[in-house]
Amino acid sequence: MIGTKLCGVTNPAIIPCINACMPTYVGFMFYQQSKRFIPMDAARALKAQLNPHITCVGVFVNAEPNTVAQALERGVCDVAQLHGTEDNAYIRALTRLTHKPIIQAFCVKDKNTILRANNSIAPMVLLDAGGGSGTCFDWRLLCSVNRPYILAGGLAPHNVYQALCTASRYHAPVAVDVSSGIETNGVKDANKITAFMHEVARFNHEHANTH
Numbered sequence: 001m002i003g004t005k006l007c008g009v010t011n012p013a014i015i016p017c018i019n020a021c022m023p024t025y026v027g028f029m030f031y032q033q034s035k036r037f038i039p040m041d042a043a044r045a046l047k048a049q050l051n052p053h054i055t056c057v058g059v060f061v062n063a064e065p066n067t068v069a070q071a072l073e074r075g076v077c078d079v080a081q082l083h084g085t086e087d088n089a090y091i092r093a094l095t096r097l098t099h100k101p102i103i104q105a106f107c108v109k110d111k112n113t114i115l116r117a118n119n120s121i122a123p124m125v126l127l128d129a130g131g132g133s134g135t136c137f138d139w140r141l142l143c144s145v146n147r148p149y150i151l152a153g154g155l156a157p158h159n160v161y162q163a164l165c166t167a168s169r170y171h172a173p174v175a176v177d178v179s180s181g182i183e184t185n186g187v188k189d190a191n192k193i194t195a196f197m198h199e200v201a202r203f204n205h206e207h208a209n210t211h
């Protein structure tokens, strides 16, 4: 079963739709320069309204390890996604402060990015095109992946099924991540969320015995 991560949630009005769809993860952007930035107090309030079986991911860009560890330890989020230039030394420093799960994001440009992701000491990597940009990378590069990963970057209801078909020829992701593709005019859109989740469920149903 391939999971789902709905990223950049800021609006309490979308929570009933998310609870009805039951994604694996919901992402909160704690990077102030992001147009999807949400303060930690507001994220905590949204988390309290989410079904407790949904895992909340805090997205950070080159934040101080202490800031990330505190958000995890105080329960603002369950998992930290590192979306800047954090390296293995940073991850070692963070894991001295917290044992909570970490996802390291990579903006895939070429095969070299995939090789760097393969060598990450983070328990999970997210392969993206550019943070929240709505653009895809060349999915054929996934032929070089040799570890569990989350697929991101320009996914949307119209292309997520095809992305999963292409990725699964090489190495299926554990989950797909989406942000821009479930928005209309910068706001999360219940119809697009439902359509995205439906497409992933369709793939899972049709490939039930192959992953």
Ligand SMILES: O=C(O)c1ccccc1NCC(=O)[C@H](O)[C@H](O)COP(=O)(O)O
Pocket (backbone or CB within 6 Å): 007, 008, 027, 029, 031, 034, 035, 036, 059, 061, 083, 128, 129, 130, 131, 132, 133, 134, 135, 152, 153, 154, 155, 177, 178, 179, 180, 181
């Ligand atoms: O979403 C942002 O604004 C963002 C800004 C800076 C770094 C990361 C950001 N998003 C992280 C995510 O996990 C997005 O879901 C991922 O990049 C995919 O975004 P999209 O291509 O828009 O689906």
